[in-house]
Amino acid sequence: MMMGKEDLGLSLSLGFAQNHHPLQLNLKPTSSSISNLQMFPWNQTFVSSSDHQKQQSLRKIDVNSLPTTVDLEEETGVSSPNSTISSTVSGKRRSEREGTSGGGAGDDLDITLDRSSSRGTSDEEEDYGGETCRKKLRLSKDQSAVLEDTFKEHNTLNPKQKLALAKKLGLTARQVEVWFQNRRARTKLKQTEVDCEYLKRCVEKLTEENRRLEKEAAELRALKLSPRLYGQMSPPTTLLMCPSCERVAGPSSSNHNQRSVSLSPWLQMAHGSTFDVMRPRS
């Protein structure tokens, strides 16, 4: 089953460094299949008895030709299709140190992935049942749903979380790692698309505003050419600004110490005027 864009479950935020107006885009799907799957409490053990049942059911619907038993063999790196798991006594990795909400007791064994083994080794024949070319293993719907749910909680996993998730889904840790990598890439791509769209809208609005102002300026120039009318008006091209608060003063704020400045739209934006094309829509 293909996973469409609506299945991505992206919750995107767009923020500008200066304005801090996040543009929230909630592309979260309303998938009933996801709701049936339990979220991972990372501070708990993954495989409980109920988990085991789910694991069994997951394996039943697993379309991939994975090894039927994904157990301790994988942790020791004996029969892992794409990855070799090595254990190191010392040297905590970054993800664990940064506390990706994992950890807990029994962290004396740091389980890490040796990715070099997944990049073209002699184990590949074993990996794909004797075939030399790499096989594209499409993840099942439920596997994807669990991965999505997990990704919503943490977009990165520490090695233990990775292993536990892999074990639960009947995948290799490397597959989980790859899925998270690709998922992060998709999220970023989606975010870039959103950014582009938003900037395009900004450009359109600015262009429109520019056109309007040019038109207005042309009209004012035309008025200037007719002295009778012009004499009745105040100069349109200068505005008054309070030097202390730098707020553009209106006609009534005559008590401010005023000076003439040219109007900058960015200044207006900073003061929250109606010129708000850079403000994301809520």
Add this chain to the structure above:
DNA sequence: CAGAGGAACGCGATTACCTCA
């Protein structure tokens, strides 16, 4: 303490495979 070397990891780019119209 500074620096070299290595391991682990993440990311961007790309490839290869699969599904569907």
Add this chain to the structure above:
DNA sequence: GATGAGGTAATCGCGTTCCTC
């Protein structure tokens, strides 16, 4: 059935961070 497009799992190369010596 052939085919092209789109999605995505998998791979590769590189940079970064951290740890050990």
